[in-house]
Amino acid sequence: xxxxxxxxxxxxxxxxxxxxxxxxxxxxxxxxxxxxxxxxxxxxxxxxxxxxxxxxxxxxxxxxxxxxxxxxxxxxxxxxxxxxxxxxxxxxxxxxxxxxxxxxxxxxx
Numbered sequence: 001x002x003x004x005x006x007x008x009x010x011x012x013x014x015x016x017x018x019x020x021x022x023x024x025x026x027x028x029x030x031x032x033x034x035x036x037x038x039x040x041x042x043x044x045x046x047x048x049x050x051x052x053x054x055x056x057x058x059x060x061x062x063x064x065x066x067x068x069x070x071x072x073x074x075x076x077x078x079x080x081x082x083x084x085x086x087x088x089x090x091x092x093x094x095x096x097x098x099x100x101x102x103x104x105x106x107x108x109x
Contacts, residue, residue: 015099017067018048025099033094036086037064037077044102054106061107066092067099074101 012030017023028044035043041062045052054060065074077092077100094100 012096014094014096016044016102017099018044018050018102019104021048021050023048030089030096033089036079036088038079038086040064040089041102050102050104056106059107061105063103063105065101065103066094067101074103076103 012033013027014030015025016028017025030040041064044050044064045062050060050062052060064077066077067074077089077094078087080086081091
């Protein structure tokens with residue numbers, strides 16, 4: 001990857017807010033910033049034991065957004081670029097200490 005940087009295992013910590021939960025700005029260690037956005041979301045959902053279905057039994061899609069300014073809506077990190085290449089945190093220049101927001105989007109059944 002052109003944007004790939006090397007980080008020590010213990011230095012890549014981000015601040016994470018999880019939509020619809022009590023998790024407001026928790027520190028999360030990113031083990032591999034080169035993992036795809038899709039895989040990062042799967043890891044977060046597993047670690048925090050977030051639901052995969054809403055109360056009505058409909059699947060929940062999770063999106064990851066970067067909060068650029070306090071009070072602003074998060075900028076959604078797309079899973080793929082225009083060429084269909086899977087994106088990772090490094091592709092968005094996410095740095096240790098950045099604030100990310102996990103957004104849950106119920107999918108109508």
